[in-house]
Amino acid sequence: xxxxxxxxxxxxxxxxxxxAVGVAVALLVVGESPPIQQVLVLGxxxxxxxxxxVDVGEQMGLSASLMIPIASIVLFQASAPGxxxxxxxxxAGAYLDHVRTGDWRKIMFNSANFGLAALIASFVxxxxxxxxxxxxxxxxxxxxxxxxxxxxxxxxxxxxxxxMSILSHRPxxxxxxxxxxxxxxxxxxxxxxxxxxxxYLTLGPxxxxxxxAPMFIARQTFASYLNLRAAHVAALATLVxxxxxxxxxxxxxxxRVAEFAVGTGKELGFRQSRLELVRYAAxxxxxxxxxxxxxxxxxxxxxTASEYERMRRHEFVSVELLRRIDxxxxxxxxxxxxxxxxxxxxxxxxxxxxxxxADAFDAMTSTRxxxxxxxxxxxxxxxxxxxxxxxxxxxxxxxxxxxEASGTRYGAGFExxxxxxxxxxxxxxTGSAGLGDLAVDxxxxxx
Amino acid sequence: MSRAIRxxxxxxxxxxxxxxxxxxxxxxxxxxxVLAAGISIGEMVMLRPAGRAPLPLSFAVFTVxxxxxxxxxxxxxxxxxxxxxxxxxPGPKAPAARALTLxxxxxxxxxxxxxxxxVMALGHQKETPGIVVLALTLAAxxxxxxxxxxxxxxxxxIAPVRARAADVAIVASGTLMAVGYGGLxxxxxxxxxxxxxxxxPLIAAWYSFELLxxxxxxxxxxxxxxxxxxxxxxxxxxxxxxxxxxLAVSMGRTLSLSPVxxxxxxxxxxxxxxxxVCLDExxxxxxxxxxxxxxAGATMLRASEALARAGDVVAAExxxxxxxxxxxxxxxxxxxILKVASAYDELTEGDDEHAAWAVEALYTGPGYVYDGRVxxxxxxxxxxRGVLATR
Numbered sequence: 001x002x003x004x005x006x007x008x009x010x011x012x013x014x015x016x017x018x019x020a021v022g023v024a025v026a027l028l029v030v031g032e033s034p035p036i037q038q039v040l041v042l043g044x045x046x047x048x049x050x051x052x053x054v055d056v057g058e059q060m061g062l063s064a065s066l067m068i069p070i071a072s073i074v075l076f077q078a079s080a081p082g083x084x085x086x087x088x089x090x091x092a093g094a095y096l097d098h099v100r101t102g103d104w105r106k107i108m109f110n111s112a113n114f115g116l117a118a119l120i121a122s123f124v125x126x127x128x129x130x131x132x133x134x135x136x137x138x139x140x141x142x143x144x145x146x147x148x149x150x151x152x153x154x155x156x157x158x159x160x161x162x163x164m165s166i167l168s169h170r171p172x173x174x175x176x177x178x179x180x181x182x183x184x185x186x187x188x189x190x191x192x193x194x195x196x197x198x199x200y201l202t203l204g205p206x207x208x209x210x211x212x213a214p215m216f217i218a219r220q221t222f223a224s225y226l227n228l229r230a231a232h233v234a235a236l237a238t239l240v241x242x243x244x245x246x247x248x249x250x251x252x253x254x255x256r257v258a259e260f261a262v263g264t265g266k267e268l269g270f271r272q273s274r275l276e277l278v279r280y281a282a283x284x285x286x287x288x289x290x291x292x293x294x295x296x297x298x299x300x301x302x303x304t305a306s307e308y309e310r311m312r313r314h315e316f317v318s319v320e321l322l323r324r325i326d327x328x329x330x331x332x333x334x335x336x337x338x339x340x341x342x343x344x345x346x347x348x349x350x351x352x353x354x355x356x357x358a359d360a361f362d363a364m365t366s367t368r369x370x371x372x373x374x375x376x377x378x379x380x381x382x383x384x385x386x387x388x389x390x391x392x393x394x395x396x397x398x399x400x401x402x403x404e405a406s407g408t409r410y411g412a413g414f415e416x417x418x419x420x421x422x423x424x425x426x427x428x429x430t431g432s433a434g435l436g437d438l439a440v441d442x443x444x445x446x447x
Numbered sequence: 448m449s450r451a452i453r454x455x456x457x458x459x460x461x462x463x464x465x466x467x468x469x470x471x472x473x474x475x476x477x478x479x480x481v482l483a484a485g486i487s488i489g490e491m492v493m494l495r496p497a498g499r500a501p502l503p504l505s506f507a508v509f510t511v512x513x514x515x516x517x518x519x520x521x522x523x524x525x526x527x528x529x530x531x532x533x534x535x536x537p538g539p540k541a542p543a544a545r546a547l548t549l550x551x552x553x554x555x556x557x558x559x560x561x562x563x564x565x566v567m568a569l570g571h572q573k574e575t576p577g578i579v580v581l582a583l584t585l586a587a588x589x590x591x592x593x594x595x596x597x598x599x600x601x602x603x604x605i606a607p608v609r610a611r612a613a614d615v616a617i618v619a620s621g622t623l624m625a626v627g628y629g630g631l632x633x634x635x636x637x638x639x640x641x642x643x644x645x646x647x648p649l650i651a652a653w654y655s656f657e658l659l660x661x662x663x664x665x666x667x668x669x670x671x672x673x674x675x676x677x678x679x680x681x682x683x684x685x686x687x688x689x690x691x692x693x694l695a696v697s698m699g700r701t702l703s704l705s706p707v708x709x710x711x712x713x714x715x716x717x718x719x720x721x722x723x724v725c726l727d728e729x730x731x732x733x734x735x736x737x738x739x740x741x742x743a744g745a746t747m748l749r750a751s752e753a754l755a756r757a758g759d760v761v762a763a764e765x766x767x768x769x770x771x772x773x774x775x776x777x778x779x780x781x782x783x784i785l786k787v788a789s790a791y792d793e794l795t796e797g798d799d800e801h802a803a804w805a806v807e808a809l810y811t812g813p814g815y816v817y818d819g820r821v822x823x824x825x826x827x828x829x830x831x832r833g834v835l836a837t838r
Contacts (some may be wrong), residue, residue, distance in 0.1 A: 209619070215651065221655035327665045
């Protein structure tokens with residue numbers, strides 16, 4: 001978000017906050033008085049859950065936070081169905097990062113957002129259970145959690161997309177869908193919220209601890225899982241970069257392939273975990289190159305037959321090594337008689353086909369010892385040309401869409417860190433470099 | 448599509464749980480049968496936190512059973528559930544090991560029952576919330592204490608407090624599941640629905656621990672694959688890195704390195720020859736300079752935060768017989784272990800037939816000064832493995 005939000009955003013936050021406070025005062029005047037102890041316990045709990053600043057992904061974060069206001073809806077249903085949930089929800093404003101930086105717009109926004117969402121959901125809950133002092137049996141309560149959590153998240157979503165629309169000056173339709181939390185964990189957390197409220201009512205505040213402790217541990221563990229996974233991918237990327245330095249002509253190749261492959265996966269609508277798999281596989285795809293001696297990798301000009309053999313062997317080694325990593329096994333192409341590569345497999349997994357396209361695109365748009373880089377347009381048309389035979393058409397189009405949307409240009413004229421070559425590489429025709437034979441000056445030269 | 452399947456699965460699970468709870472409502476025997484099945488399933492589902500032995504979810508079921516069954520029923524259900532688990536448990540089939548686990552679990556379950564009964568007796572069997580919750584919490588804690596004792600007797604090892612998050616989850620959920628089953632006083636008695644519902648947070652914790660463990664496993668597999676690369680290229684003897692890693696970690700454990708140091712030693716041992724791939728192949732077919740290999744490898748590892756300490760160990764290894772060149776003091780012992788383990792494997796060429804000769808050669812070898820403490824650890828490990836005759 002920009003450093004100076006537009007005045008309309010300030011107005012929006014203020015109006016929402018004034019509405020929330022106004023409703024609270026009105027409810028107080030009408031005579032609602034929620035038990036102070038219960039408000040304090042759930043309010044503090046909400047502040048703690050909200051501030052447990054573990055990055056568990058936005059979707060997970062939101063649904064876990066909604067659990068507490070939903071518990072308050074059940075808890076206050078008999079005593080103060082409006083004011084109770086509103087006050088607990090408004091505790092969302094006490095987000096330490098915002099308090100520390102004095103970001104009062106966001107404090108007001110979060111406060112009003114969760115408070116009003118809880119209030120509206122509480123109204124829906126009241127309609128279902130028809131407010132009477134004795135709550136209905138548990139199964140009905142749990143069933144009631146479904147509409148309640150949907151209404152709460154819908155209200156939350158509306159407030160958020162309006163805010164985003166104001167901040168970005170873009171219509172809601174552009175990003176509304178990507179903010180919507182449609183994961184089934186929303187239902188699970190709603191369910192647990194209702195259960196928590198019911199438990200508090202019948203057994204007292206201390207059970208809240210017994211209930212929250214394992215949830216808290218699950219959440220922390222999940223966060224450390226995400227952190228560890230990120231750290232491992234980072235370590236792997238660094239290691240691969242270091243290993244790659246032995247081949248100074250292809251510096252950055254692996255990481256660019258990873259970037260292209262992940263971009264393609266995003267275009268194809270992959271989920272985060274699948275994108276991670278693609279990145280990991282891309283980082284490892286050339287690992288067999290480790291066994292090719294430096295002299296061969298860095299040799300200018302043509303290779304002898306035996307050198308070429310050693311060069312080709314690296315693909316077998318790559319596959320052999322990837323096969324040993326369980327969670328990559330699903331994307332490793334099968335070993336055929338004497339040809340193994342990430343291409344040529346029509347029935348290969350989608351991840352493998354994505355890697356083939358990404359690998360080929362980077363090979364074509366980089367300068368190699370045997371020819372200069374092709375332009376991005378030539379590379380695109382070459383990929384489209386071979387789509388359906390050598391490459392998967394959907395993957396080709398997805399990659400091209402992603403590159404065009406990113407606005408970055410690759411290929412001749414846009415390369416970074418091109419190595420110095422003793423013999424300047426020849427400019428190639430329209431050969432698909434890295435994809436087999438390459439025609440240069442009428443002569444067929446093997447890669 | 449997959450989302451629809453998830454929703455359907457969730458709904459089906461909820462329905463089945465509800466039906467089970469309803470059917471068992473007035474039927475003690477059915478309830479006990481479900482709990483016995485819960486124990487068997489709970490034995491298969493383990494919380495696997497790092498730095499701690501796996502914890503079975505059956506510990507939480509024991510707590511529910513304490514509340515649901517009389518003493519004779521308790522014993523029958525536990526033995527039945529554990530017997531089934533012993534029969535269908537995946538893993539090594541050795542009957543003796545299975546019988547031992549069975550006995551251990553029964554003892555742990557009995558300790559839960561005993562803890563509950565003792566507290567209730569001290570509280571004159573009054574069903575006040577305070578007493579019941581205390582009794583149930585201690586009943587949930589007792590099996591963990593017993594399993595710690597067993598672990599300590601077996602390998603003198605007790606998990607540190609900071610590795611105990613899973614224990615907290617088991618105790619809190621176990622207590623809550625039991626409270627949900629029987630209620631407190633006259634409130635909150637949910638029957639079997641209680642333990643089923645309150646196991647959800649515990650299952651969420653289990654799932655997170657599984658994800659964490661699988662991430663760790665894939666990283667280890669990646670390291671192992673990288674270690675195999677120089678071998679597949681014919682640059683290093685086959686299996687060298689793996690054998691050295693195995694030996695070095697055993698030696699490190701004997702010398703009481705911390706878990707973090709053991710992890711780094713393992714990584715360093717697997718990758719200590721990785722540097723060879725970055726060097727030019729010597730023209731005359733000679734083997735490359737070990738110092739150069741180690742330094743090239745260390746430089747690569749040090750570039751990334753997660754592997755930097757392993758890089759220090761790799762760098763320390765070849766320098767250690769030149770005392771004035773000590774690099775990283777923290778890595779010195781690990782480097783020495785790696786050096787001895789690697790030299791041992793070079794001497795035996797992976798064949799333990801030559802163990803006695805190799806150890807002798809390491810003690811008297813020309814020019815090299817191996818640390819006596821580390822050589823002692825090597826001897827102890829080899830003796831334990833039955834490779835070297837016990838003196």
